[in-house]
Amino acid sequence: MDFEYSDEQRLLSETLRKFLNTGYSFDARDKIMKTAAGYSDDVWAALAEMGILGVPFAAEHGGFGGTTVDMMVVMEALGEALVVEPYLATVGLGGQLVARGGSEAQHTRILPALIAGKLKMAFAQTERGSRYDLRQVSLRAKKAGDGWALDGEKCTVLHGGAADLLVVSARTSGGDSDERGISLVLVERTAPGVKVSEYRTLDNQRVADITFTNVQVGRDALIGAEGAGHALIEEVVDYATALVSAEAVGAIKYAHDATLDYLKTRRQFGVPIGTFQALQHRMVDILISYEQAKSIACLACVKVDTAAAAERRRVVSAAKIKIADACRHVSQEAVQLHGGMGMTEELKISHTFRRLTTIAQLFGDADHHLERFAQS
C-alpha cells in the first residue's frame, strides 16, 4: 500500500491551489456568485488553461489521462475554496458519460472542446418523483424519422442552465422504473422545445428544471446502445459520488481549520474558548470525522477505477454513508462553535456549512446508501 500522492499529483494540487488562493478568494467568489450567470468565464478559461478540465480524459483528446485519485486532488481543492463553477457537472458527469459511453465521433466532437473550456455540459437525470433512484425515468424518447423526439421533464439538473450540451436520460422502452429501456441522448440546451428554468441554490450554485417538448435529435445523439443506458448511468454516478466525497473532504478540512482557529482566537470569560474542555472534545470529534471522511474518500476514489461493478457499488455507498454523516456532523459543529458569527452570510464557514449540507444529500443521502450497501 502507498498512501502518498505522487509528485505529479502534488504538482497538480499546488498549481490549482496557487490559482485558487490568489484568484478565488472568498470575496472574489462572492462577486462571481452574484453575477447573472453565477459562474465566471475567466475562471473557467483558467481551469482549462491549467489543464484541470482535462484531468480525467484521454491524452488523444487533449486530456491528462488521470486517475480518480488525480481527480481527488482537484476536488479537495475545489471543495476547500467552495468553487461554484460547473466542474462536477461538466467534467464529472456530462463529460464522463461521453468519454465512457460515446462513439469515436462523439469523442472527437465533444471532448477536445470541453477540455479547452469551450463546451459546458450537464446531466439531466432526476425527475420530480425519482428521488435518488436511477431507474426512475419517465421522460420519453420516441423514434421520429431518422432520430428521436423527447417529451418530459427533468428537475434540479446540476448547472443545467450553464450547459451548452445536455446528456438526457430517456425512456425508449419498458415501464417507468425498469432498469432496461433507458437511453442516453445528447441535446443542445438551445434546441427548439427545450425550456430551462434556472434556480440559485442556497449554497450558491445553480440547478435547473428542464422541460422537453417534442425535442428532435438525430440518430447520432444516442450515447451507447438504445435501452442500455442504466449501467453507464450507475457507473458515472458512482464516479461522481466519489468526486463529491473528495470535495466534501476539502470543505470539511476548511471547516476544521477555521473552527480550530476560532477556538484559539475567540475569547470569552477572559480566555480563548478553546480552553474549555467541553469544546476541546467537540473539536477532537471534528478531527476524527475529517480523518475518517478522508480515508473513505480515498478508498472510493481508488475503487471506482479498479473494482468490478458489485464491489464498486458497495464501496461507493460506504463512502457516501460516511461522508454524509461527516458533512452533517462537522458542518453543524463548526457553526455551533462559531456562535452567532457562524450563522452569518459574511463568514465563509456558513457557506461551507451549506455546501456540506448539499453534498450530504447529493446522489443519495445516508439512508439511500445504507440500503444500497446492505443489498450489495
Added chain:
Amino acid sequence: MDLNYSPEETAFRDEVRGWIRANLPDALRDKVLNYRELSKDDLLSWHRTLAKKGWVAPFWPKEWGGTDWTVVQRYIFEEECEAAGCPPVVAFGVRMCAPVLLRFGTDAQKQRFLPRIYNGDDFWVQGYSEPGSGSDLASLKTRAVREGDHYVVTGQKIWTTLGHYGDWIFCLVRTNANTEKRQDGISFLLIDMKTPGITVRPIVLMDQGHEVNEVFFDEVKVPAEHLVHEQDKGWTVAKYLLGYERMGTGRIAFSKRELARVKDMAGKAMKNGRPLLDDPRFRDRLSRVEVELMALEITNMRFLDQLRGGRAPGAEVSLLKIKGTEIQQAITELAMQAAGPLAQAFRPVNGDEGFDRLTASLFPRYCNLRKATIYAGSNEIQRNIIAKATLGL
C-alpha cells in the same frame, strides 16, 4: 397522576380553537405556514387581536391583563395557537420586558409601559449581546454615564433580533467599570429607539434573511427615569429575565405542528414507488424525534407545574431549552431529507412561474434553526448551568 385533559380542559380547548378559527385571517396563517417573512404589521396585528380578546399575556397578574389560567390551560392555548398557524407573540415585550417591570419596575414605569406592551403599541427588542460579549455577557462594555437627570449611552449591541422593527430596546449597560466583580456595575436601561445617536444596521444570516441587527449608540441621552431597579444592580434583573427568556425557547407546541407537517410531506414524497413515510429507515428517524417530543411535552408540564407558586424559573428551564431546540433542529433536518433532491432549488433566476416555495423554504429553515442552540444562552452554556446549579459539579 392523570395525564388526560379534564372535561373542563377539553371545553377550554374547543373554545380557544373556535375563537382562533373565527379570528385568524387566512392570509396571515398562510404566511406563517409557508415560512414567509412576517412584517411588523403582521406581528402587531395578531398581537392586537389577541389583546382585544384579553389573551395576549395569559401569565401576567390579573390586574395587568393576565388570565389566571392554569398551567395546563396555558399550554393548551399555546398548542392551539401553534397548530392553527398563528403568528408568534413576539417575546421581547410580553415575555421579557414585562416580567422585569412587574418584578423590578417603579409604579410609574409599570403604568407607562405595561399597557402599551399589552396593547401592542410599542415593539420591544433586546439589547444584551455585544461583539465581545456573547456567552460571557457580564463582560459587556456599552457605557452609560450619568449626567444630571440623564444617562449618556455609547457602545454597540449585536444580534438584536427584529431591531429594525424596534420602537424600544431594553439594554444592559455598564455604569461602573471599577467594580471587583464584573457583574456589579451593570444597569438595566429602557431606551427609546427614536432617540438621536442610535443606528441600526442589518446582519444577513445564511438563510439570506434579515432578522438580526447591529445597534450602535453614539452619546444617546436616556432619561434617568428609564433605569430599572437600582443603578449597578442590573445583573440581578438580567438573570431574572434570562429564566423567562429560556422558558419560551422550548417551543414544544410549535414542534408538534412542524413534526405533523413533516409527516404530511413524507406521506406525499415517493421513494421506490411508495410513500417515503413507509420507508422503515426514514420512519425510524421520524419516530425517534416524535418520541423525544412526547417525553418533553410531559417534562415541560411537570416543570411548569412546579412553578405554580410563582417561583421564578431556575436551572430546570435549561433542560427544556436544550431538548426543545435540539428537537426543532431535528425536525428541520427531517423535512429537508424528505424533500430529497428537490430541496436544492432556492430562488428562481428569472420568473417564478410554478415555483414551489414551500419546498424551497426547507433548506433555509434548516440553516436558520441552527440559531436555536446558539441564542438565549447557547446549549453549552445551559449544560454548564445545569452542571453547576442542579448537579453541584
